Amino acid sequence: MNVENASALFRDPSVPQQVGFHRSELNLIMPLYGRMVAAGEWRDYGISSLREVAVFSIFRRTAENPLYRIEKRPKLSSRQGQYAVIGIAGQVLKRGNDLKAVLRVLERKLIRAID
Numbered sequence: 001m002n003v004e005n006a007s008a009l010f011r012d013p014s015v016p017q018q019v020g021f022h023r024s025e026l027n028l029i030m031p032l033y034g035r036m037v038a039a040g041e042w043r044d045y046g047i048s049s050l051r052e053v054a055v056f057s058i059f060r061r062t063a064e065n066p067l068y069r070i071e072k073r074p075k076l077s078s079r080q081g082q083y084a085v086i087g088i089a090g091q092v093l094k095r096g097n098d099l100k101a102v103l104r105v106l107e108r109k110l111i112r113a114i115d
Contacts, residue, residue, distance in 0.1 A: 019074060025099055056070040056071075068086065070084070080096075083097065
């Protein structure tokens with residue numbers, strides 16, 4: 001028995017191997033993304049599912065750094081909240097346990113005065 005097989009024996013089955021976005025979470029994110037694409041603000045996105053965090057990255061252009069990152073960190077659900085919107089410079093714009101409330105910070109970017 002090698003080390004990989006031994007670690008599989010002692011792994012807690014209730015702990016997921018990687019964090020991902022659930023369909024209900026994507027059902028909140030994608031309509032906002034669609035509205036911002038239609039407004040010409042955003043053009044591309046990327047989804048990363050890692051061991052402790054899932055990230056939905058939003059880009060103005062594909063080759064750039066993401067404008068915003070929507071992160072899901074389940075370990076922080078009892079502290080600051082498992083969802084966070086992070087800006088381009090790494091500043092946390094909003095954090096909480098309610099994804100819909102956290103995404104409101106991005107919806108404000110869609111509202112602007114008409115000339």
